[in-house]
Amino acid sequence: MAEIVPGRSTLDPARLRPRGVGLGERLGLGKIDLRGNSQDRAFMAAVGRVFDLLLPGEPCTSAAREQIAALWLGPDQWLVTCPGSDVARLMGALREALADVHVAITDVTDGRVAFRLAGPSARDVLAKGCPLDLHPRAFPVGGCAQSLLAKASVLIHLVDDDPRSGAGFDPHVARSFAHYLWMWLEDAGREYGVQIEPAP
Numbered sequence: 001m002a003e004i005v006p007g008r009s010t011l012d013p014a015r016l017r018p019r020g021v022g023l024g025e026r027l028g029l030g031k032i033d034l035r036g037n038s039q040d041r042a043f044m045a046a047v048g049r050v051f052d053l054l055l056p057g058e059p060c061t062s063a064a065r066e067q068i069a070a071l072w073l074g075p076d077q078w079l080v081t082c083p084g085s086d087v088a089r090l091m092g093a094l095r096e097a098l099a100d101v102h103v104a105i106t107d108v109t110d111g112r113v114a115f116r117l118a119g120p121s122a123r124d125v126l127a128k129g130c131p132l133d134l135h136p137r138a139f140p141v142g143g144c145a146q147s148l149l150a151k152a153s154v155l156i157h158l159v160d161d162d163p164r165s166g167a168g169f170d171p172h173v174a175r176s177f178a179h180y181l182w183m184w185l186e187d188a189g190r191e192y193g194v195q196i197e198p199a200p
Contacts, residue, residue: 019120019121019192019193020119020120020121020166020192020193020195021117021118021119021120021121021122021124021125021166021189021192021193021194021195022116022117022118022119022194022195022196022197023115023116023117023182023185023186023189023194023195023196023197024115024116024196024197024198024199025113025114025115025116025182025199026114026115026116026170026199026200027199028083028084028085029081029082029083029084029109029114030081030082030083030084030085030086030087030090030107030109031079031080031081031087031107031108031109031111031112031114031172032079032080032081032082032087032090032091032094032105032106032107032108032109033077033078033079033080033104033105033106033107033108034047034055034070034077034078034079034080034094034103034104034105034106035076035077035078035103035104035105036076036098036101036102036103036104037076037102038055038057038075038076040101042100042101043098043101043103046094046097046098046101047094047097047098049097050090050093050094050097051065051068051070051080051090052065052068053065053068053070055070055072055078056070056071056072056078057072058072059072060072060139060143060144060145061142061143061144062142062143062144062157063142064142067082067083067086068080068081068082068086068090069081069082069157071144071155071157072144073146073155079108079155079172081114084109087107087109091105091107110175111174111175112155112172112173112174112175113172113173113174113175113178114170114171114172115170115171115173115181115182115185115199116159116168116169116170116199116200117168117169117170117171117185117189118165118166118167118168118169119165119166119167119192120165120166121166121189121192122166122167122168122169123135123167123169124192125185125188125189125192125194126149126156126169126171128150128188129148129149129150129151129184129188130147130148130149130150130154130156131147131148132145132147132156134156134158136161139158140158140161141158141159141160141161142158143157143158144156144157144158149171149173149181149184150180150181150184150188152173152174152177152180152181152184153173153174153177154171154172154173154181155171155172155173156169156170156171156172157169157170157171157172171185
């Protein structure tokens with residue numbers, strides 16, 4: 001038989017999961033599409049020297065150091081994010097380091113828009129329109145995957161996950177769908193008290 005505690009409401013705030021979600025655009029974020037052979041040691045070593053990190057080799061993973069992150073898109077493709085002011089310098093360094101290696105290096109900064117969706121209810125908002133299993137056991141910090149969100153093609157990256165403040169997701173979407181997805185996220189987050197705020 002279930003224990004009944006007199007005078008304690010089922011809706012006691014202490015029992016409820018914290019709610020809340022913040023939404024912002026990641027302004028000034030540079031994006032580089034990098035393609036190369038992950039089995040080529042010269043390629044991996046040269047990229048590692050430029051970014052001071054090892055490109056992720058496993059599906060749905062990423063690697064990060066300070067303000068640079070490399071997101072796995074496929075066996076021979078990564079999306080590298082960095083401060084927009086560093087894009088030209090990093091691309092130049094990559095071209096110099098990979099001069100003798102077959103690669104493709106493309107500035108895609110203007111092609112995609114990245115949002116930051118963060119807070120205790122961030123997963124709940126995304127779950128309304130995304131088929132991915134975003135539970136921490138299935139989608140840990142650093143996880144990234146291409147999927148659909150409200151019928152728009154997106155790349156979702158889990159940047160951080162704090163037990164107190166909640167998860168921080170970066171959904172990347174084609175610029176032509178950015179306004180649509182923003183409106184959808186704002187509406188989906190309304191029941192959780194969505195707050196529009198600057199993104200880091």
